[in-house]
Amino acid sequence: MTADGGGLVLVVEHDPAVAELQRRYLAREGFDVEIEPDPAQAPATAAKAGPDAVVLDLSTTALPADLYRRVADAATPAPVIAVTGPLDPAVQRAFGDHRVERPFAPRVLVTAVTEALRHTDLPDTPGLLHAGPVALDTRGRSATVGDRKVALTVTEFDLLEFLMGNPGRVFTREQLLDAAWGTGAGAGSRTVDVHVAQLRAKLGQASPIRTVRGVGYVLDS
Structure with missing residues (x-):
């Protein structure tokens, strides 16, 4: 498991x-x-x-x-x-x-x-998620790319944490809305696209988030 x-x-x-x-x-x-x-x-x-x-x-x-x-x-x-x-x-x-x-x-x-x-x-790195050079400290709620600190909003962090916690799994925009905004939040699917674009811009070329055309997004570990 x-x-x-x-x-x-x-x-x-x-x-x-x-x-x-x-x-x-x-x-x-x-x-x-x-x-x-x-x-x-x-x-x-x-x-x-x-x-x-x-x-x-x-x-x-x-x-x-x-x-x-x-x-x-x-x-x-x-x-x-x-x-x-x-x-x-x-x-x-x-x-x-x-x-x-x-x-x-x-x-x-x-x-x-x-x-x-x-x-x-990963018993030696509690609270730490990795995807290539991208590291997410879920306890300290901080993100880094290599040695560079990345400032994320609360929603950006929640979205990236969910994707990094489920690498290789493709999620629809609706599933990501539930995960990062909560059921019934009232946000539209376009909101996911905007936040993914913001995450990619902040993470740069190291961004592990990939678009799956016609479905949604996946994080490549």
């Missing part, structure tokens, strides 16, 4: 509507999804299912750190993406490197799962 897509994601979520939304968005990216509605059963389900990644809702659990440790142990070596409320920075370390705060947009969860799987493949 790699970050390029596919594999099994175990979603531990008590709210059926939220669980179904997560399932749909993850399935759209090529993942198989198993849902466990009872957090107390999560360690046993993780041990039995052998998932490639776990999305673990901790927002209603009395002992979230304990449940996180038990699920992480049962799911090893699969990464666990903790779903929590706002946390004090001193407490965040108890929930590993991958965390999403409620409420969150579905695309944020998809990005978190993809990033967690990429970290599994």
